[in-house]
Amino acid sequence: MVSKQYQDNIATIVQKIQEAEAIVVGGASGMSTANGHDFYGHSKYWIDNFSEFERNYGIRGNFQALYYKYRTSEERWAYLAKHGTLMFDTPPGQTYLDLYKLIKDKNYFIISTNQDMQFSKLFPEEKICLPQGDAHWFQCGIPCHDQVYPAEEMLRNMAANIKDTRIPTELIPRCPKCSGEMEPWIRSFVFLEGEFWEEGMERYGKFLIENSDKKVLFIELGVGSMTPNIIKYPFSQMTYSRPDAFLVRINKGEAPTPEMLKNKAITMNADIAQVLSDLASHMQGMNSLDDGELSQGREVS
Ligand SMILES: [Zn+2]
Incomplete structure (x- = not known):
């Protein structure tokens, strides 16, 4: 009532x-x-989609998964790609x-x-x-220059090639200028507040x-x-x-x-x-x- x-x-x-x-x-x-x-806690979203990550690393939610120190970039990108692709596919x-x-x-x-x-x-x-920021975009991980890049195609390609919480090394997104690893364009220590942000x-x-x-x-x-x-x-x-x-x-x-x-x-x-x-x-x-x-x-x- x-x-x-x-x-x-x-x-x-x-x-x-x-x-x-x-x-x-x-x-x-x-x-x-x-x-x-609930994209952050130990939610249905996490349990339905990330049980392999929980088993391999003991992490229990996206917040932990985002800041977890993976042994390799291939494992970190497997998580980022899976989560990123799901963000694209989740209807409003x-x-x-x-x-x-x-x-x-x-x-x-x-x-x-x-x-x-x-x-x-x-x-x-x-x-x-x-x-x-927003997961539609990647930026250089340093960042060495001021530009954001569309992430969807790279994310989907990585996600389609995950094997036991790893992606193939050659799929790690690389900066076209310095060849360093890219980063999702979301708030972090390297977050790019450049022209696009402004x-x-x-x-x-x-x-x-x-x-x-x-x-x-x-x-x-x-x-x-x-x-x-x-x-x-x-x-x-x-x-x-x-x-x-x-x-x-x-x-x-x-x-x-x-x-x-x-x-x-x-x-x-x-x-x-x-x-x-x-x-x-x-x-x-x-x-x-x-x-x-x-x-x-x-x-x-
Ligand atoms: Zn760069």
Whole structure:
């Protein structure tokens, strides 16, 4: 049984979406875990796909697998290729589909710390900024030069040639300039914040500036406390400083709205999947109501 407060919040958020002249979405890992896509822990995803890696190395999840000291590059790339290929093949989860329904016709922009490609499967690249990188790309592992390279073909080729958690040596991705090993373009000690990264940040900055005097709605989805300086703090600050801004925060375990944002924010400590699904249904209900009124109007005239 949902509370009246919950229902009121759903109605208010849908209204805020409809009224907004610009929407800025900040999405993090909670968006994916809500769909059962737990890419980090000892989850179903891990157990179904990586039992060989668990047997050979004792690792129990992607987070460990990513930082594990493999004896050879052939073994490390076997893991990276398998995980990377699965990221390409995993369809977008329901939370992403529901969010798409809610904002697709609006003037919006998305910033996400996720590296699992889920946003990119539905939303156009020019409307997304990925400050932590994204597994679509490789970079030089040093890096010796400023360029990212499409990873899909190399990942699929490696994954198709894994034998007992190893790939053939000749398939290890090599930098075309220095012949060193490449790296997935995701946040690490060698993460390349070059031209490609800056382009994304500039797109985001431009959207914020262009819409600075408009009615902006910030929607924060599944953002924990891991990297608050990317989404959480800036969203709070911008909501506070812009007279026409409003903030919606949805995440299980989310702390209540801070005092300084009391009349400018709704915080829902709830399951993101449930909330987005309820928002999408509520909006659909309102739209069909509008259509009904319209067609009635036409009949009268
Ligand atoms: Zn290089």
